[in-house]
Amino acid sequence: xxxxxxxxxxxxxxxxxxxxxxxxxxxxxxxxxxxxxxxxxxxxxxxxxxxxxxxxxxxxxxxxxxxxxxxxxxxxxxxxxxxxxxxxxxxxxxxxxxxxxxxxxxxxxxxxxxxxxxxxxxxxxxxxxxxxxxxxxxxxxxxxxxxxxx
Amino acid sequence: xxxxxxxxxxxxxxxxxxxxxxxxxxxxxxxxxxxxxxxxxxxxxxxxxxxxxxxxxxxxxxxxxxxxxxxxxxxxxxxxxxxxxxxxxxxxxxxxxxxxxxxxxxxxxxxxxxxxxxxxxxxxxxxxxxxxxxxxxxxxxxxxxxxxxxxxxxxxxxxxxxxxxxxxxxxxxxxxxxxxxxxxxxxxxxxxxxxxxxxxxxxxxxxxxxxxxxxxxxxxxxxxxxxxxxxxxxxxxxxxxxxxxxxxxxxxxxxxxxxxxxxxxxxxxxxxxxxxxxxxxxxxxxxxxxxxxxxxxxxxxxxxxxxxxxxxxxxxxxxxxxxxxxxxxxxxxxxxxxxxxxxxxxxxxxxxxxxxxxxxxxxxxxxxxxxxxxxxxxxxxxxxxxxxxxxxxxxxxxxxxxxxxxxxxxxxxxxxxxxxxxxxxxxxxxxxxxxxxxxxxxxxxxxxxxxxxxxxxxxxxxxxxxxxxxxxxxxxxxxxxxxxxxxxxxxxxxxxxxxxxxxxxxxxxxxxxxxxxxxxxxxxxxxxxxxxxxxxxxxxxxxxxxxxxxxxxxxxxxxxxxxxxxxxxxxxxxxxxxxxxxxxxxxxxxxxxxxxxxxxxxxxxxxxxxxxxxxxxxxxxxxxxxxxxxxxxxxxxxxxxxxxxxxxxxxxxxxxxxxxxxxxx
Numbered sequence: 001x002x003x004x005x006x007x008x009x010x011x012x013x014x015x016x017x018x019x020x021x022x023x024x025x026x027x028x029x030x031x032x033x034x035x036x037x038x039x040x041x042x043x044x045x046x047x048x049x050x051x052x053x054x055x056x057x058x059x060x061x062x063x064x065x066x067x068x069x070x071x072x073x074x075x076x077x078x079x080x081x082x083x084x085x086x087x088x089x090x091x092x093x094x095x096x097x098x099x100x101x102x103x104x105x106x107x108x109x110x111x112x113x114x115x116x117x118x119x120x121x122x123x124x125x126x127x128x129x130x131x132x133x134x135x136x137x138x139x140x141x142x143x144x145x146x147x148x149x150x
Numbered sequence: 151x152x153x154x155x156x157x158x159x160x161x162x163x164x165x166x167x168x169x170x171x172x173x174x175x176x177x178x179x180x181x182x183x184x185x186x187x188x189x190x191x192x193x194x195x196x197x198x199x200x201x202x203x204x205x206x207x208x209x210x211x212x213x214x215x216x217x218x219x220x221x222x223x224x225x226x227x228x229x230x231x232x233x234x235x236x237x238x239x240x241x242x243x244x245x246x247x248x249x250x251x252x253x254x255x256x257x258x259x260x261x262x263x264x265x266x267x268x269x270x271x272x273x274x275x276x277x278x279x280x281x282x283x284x285x286x287x288x289x290x291x292x293x294x295x296x297x298x299x300x301x302x303x304x305x306x307x308x309x310x311x312x313x314x315x316x317x318x319x320x321x322x323x324x325x326x327x328x329x330x331x332x333x334x335x336x337x338x339x340x341x342x343x344x345x346x347x348x349x350x351x352x353x354x355x356x357x358x359x360x361x362x363x364x365x366x367x368x369x370x371x372x373x374x375x376x377x378x379x380x381x382x383x384x385x386x387x388x389x390x391x392x393x394x395x396x397x398x399x400x401x402x403x404x405x406x407x408x409x410x411x412x413x414x415x416x417x418x419x420x421x422x423x424x425x426x427x428x429x430x431x432x433x434x435x436x437x438x439x440x441x442x443x444x445x446x447x448x449x450x451x452x453x454x455x456x457x458x459x460x461x462x463x464x465x466x467x468x469x470x471x472x473x474x475x476x477x478x479x480x481x482x483x484x485x486x487x488x489x490x491x492x493x494x495x496x497x498x499x500x501x502x503x504x505x506x507x508x509x510x511x512x513x514x515x516x517x518x519x520x521x522x523x524x525x526x527x528x529x530x531x532x533x534x535x536x537x538x539x540x541x542x543x544x545x546x547x548x549x550x551x552x553x554x555x556x557x558x559x560x561x562x563x564x565x566x567x568x569x570x571x572x573x574x575x576x577x578x579x580x581x582x583x584x585x586x587x588x589x590x591x592x593x594x595x596x597x598x599x600x601x602x603x604x605x606x607x608x609x610x611x612x613x614x615x616x617x618x619x620x621x622x623x624x625x626x627x628x629x630x631x632x633x634x635x636x637x638x639x640x641x642x643x644x645x646x647x648x649x650x651x652x653x654x655x656x657x658x659x660x661x662x663x664x665x666x667x668x669x670x671x672x673x674x675x676x677x678x679x680x681x682x683x684x685x686x687x688x689x690x691x692x693x694x695x696x697x698x699x700x701x702x703x704x705x706x707x708x709x710x711x712x713x714x715x716x717x718x719x720x721x722x723x724x725x726x727x728x729x730x731x732x733x734x735x736x737x738x739x740x741x742x743x744x745x746x747x748x749x750x751x752x753x754x755x756x757x758x759x760x761x762x763x764x765x766x767x768x769x770x771x772x773x774x775x776x777x778x779x780x781x782x783x784x785x786x787x788x789x790x791x792x793x794x795x796x797x798x799x800x801x802x803x804x805x806x807x808x809x810x811x812x813x814x815x
Contacts, residue, residue: 016414021228032368044339047430
């Protein structure tokens with residue numbers, strides 16, 4: 001059973017990319033879209049754009065593809081994280097992810113993925129329109145669309 | 151250039167300026183840290199380069215005129231409201247003299263430029279054939295733009311995105327810039343533009359259709375934990391929409407009909423802005439069958455017409471949105487058209503000076519009139535050829551209507567803005583427009599682009615404009631006293647007292663915002679609905695010091711707040727020196743704003759009950775006070791050696807002395 005989940009509402013995203021810069025800053029103390037665990041595929045000419053980040057899926061093809069069991073579930077079962085002590089840099093996880101949410105960070109020469117900042121996602125804190133929300137998967141109010149329109 | 155990965159030893163800045171000579175095709179980089187440490191970045195570095203590189207006699211349409219496109223030390227970081235880009239050079243719109251000035255653009259270009267590894271770009275020369283500049287980290291190329299030339303700004307961007315991927319960020323010009331219109335913008339995305347200044351025409355003259363950037367590098371932060379903490383606290387403090395009280399709401403009818411939603415004008419903006427919206431699939435009125443989507447904000451709000459105001463033409467939302475889009479596509483300056491040209495044409499028609507545009511009746515209630523007007527300006531057809539020179543120059547060329555243009559154009563070729571006279575939508579009354587009047591007198595352009603901090607803040611934070619959430623006049627004066635050192639600086643019944651200091655102080659703040667760069671609508675943070683005394687604060691930071699605290703945490707520079715302000719004052723002085731040296735700027739020129747403000751104001755101060763006009767002698771005394779604060783000679787308006795040397799600008803003092811334009815000691 002899922003614990004807390006991170007949801008994205010494209011209708012509320014304003015395109016500020018603060019989630020991207022906050023994510024990078026949180027993880028590597030520097031700002032680069034290439035170090036961010038969330039990508040906003042902002043397009044100035046369309047009405048909606050996707051956010052690409054790990055949805056902490058149950059099947060976790062990335063973890064299954066990993067030959068050295070470096071992608072592991074945290075104690076509470078909320079998020080998958082990369083154990084860099086084990087990771088051999090083979091990138092099979094990138095191939096395996098059906099969402100394209102495993103990234104390679106060239107600045108640190110490693111694969112990266114959303115680990116929900118260990119349960120306190122930095123992206124959610126900076127999102128002014130609540131396009132990104134973090135909460136209990138059993139809380140149905142979390143799923144209400146167009147949250148930013150209130 | 152060979153591909154390189156970005157390496158950086160500096161924090162905040164990347165340490166490199168990209169240089170391009172379009173005449174020779176040469177591309178190189180120039181170290182920027184020496185400049186950054188003295189002039190902050192952005193506008194500050196541009197001003198110093200202007201002093202060093204723009205000789206007297208270089209006009210806007212001279213290949214030697216450098217088009218400078220700069221980010222700052224906070225650009226591309228996680229600092230809130232830090233996504234803007236500043237564009238500088240000799241401005242074609244400046245009137246009566248083309249001189250060094252600036253324009254500011256939102257969108258997502260600046261952060262990408264930083265991630266590509268550059269603090270800024272300086273482009274000189276003139277290409278033989280249309281080109282666009284392509285930047286992908288260390289790979290920089292001038293590419294053929296033959297196929298793009300003639301396209302509108304949206305189509306040009308779409309083609310470039312098709313060629314280079316959706317993640318590139320683009321600055322481009324449209325037909326107006328290609329035809330050297332002095333009101334041509336540099337556009338990015340749908341409705342973000344360096345609107346004022348006419349820099350689109352500088353690109354057009356250089357035959358540079360667009361600049362495309364893709365960056366995957368990084369911006370380093372000196373004190374990451376502190377920076378994160380400060381940025382989060384500042385973002386939370388500023389979470390009120392657009393820096394003024396009360397929540398921003400969408401219009402339920404427009405949500406249903408046109409998919410209205412919040413959309414940033416600029417990367418890094420973490421508020422639900424009360425101005426910036428996205429609309430989807432709005433049907434065309436002039437061009438039947440066309441459907442428009444895009445951003446809509448700022449001056450655009452005037453396109454539909456605003457009932458009960460001076461701008462009461464009856465176009466309605468759909469036609470207004472369409473015309474705003476057409477304006478963006480042509481690459482035309484909305485401000486000049488809405489606040490200058492159309493009111494001027496309306497006056498000319500009423501006075502019987504001009505009834506039609508080459509056969510099209512002048513009727514601001516008719517969207518077809520507007521569409522024809524925009525087309526004629528952008529393509530320089532018929533009377534549009536004169537109007538393409540901007541609403542300030544057009545009456546000179548056409549030989550009529552000068553007196554009407556004088557109503558709308560405050561100074562330097564720019565239509566009014568929070569001035570209580572020619573701008574008749576942003577409500578402000580005496581004595582509050584005295585400070586903008588001084589700002590206008592001392593600037594190179596409309597000073598409000600990065601100088602909203604006094605006028606707009608006071609008015610929108612007052613109960614007068616924000617009846618529900620606003621502050622009473624006494625509270626505003628109390629809060630303002632913390633910044634300006636006197637309640638009279640912002641009291642509703644203060645008249646001419648203590649108005650010079652706010653203009654002086656906001657001069658520095660304008661430089662700070664344009665140099666870091668951060669958003670003018672948010673900073674400087676003065677008033678707050680979150681503190682008991684309504685003075686903005688977060689953690690141990692006072693609101694007006696937010697920029698300083700982000701700057702020092704990002705760069706690691708160990709300087710005091712006073713030193714930071716001094717950096718900004720240094721830049722303000724360099725800009726003055728460039729104009730004094732190159733264009734003979736002096737007090738007499740500064741005073742050219744007086745006749746505009748000496749007219750009776752448009753609104754009435756409710757506590758005075760009577761409309762006021764500028765008392766010229768008292769304003770001249772305010773100017774004296776201002777020059778004294780600046781350390782400039784009150785007689786000539788020239789900088790003095792003493793202040794220039796205090797600011798570490800001895801070389802500039804020497805040069806001004808050599809040409810006989812240094813203020814006496």
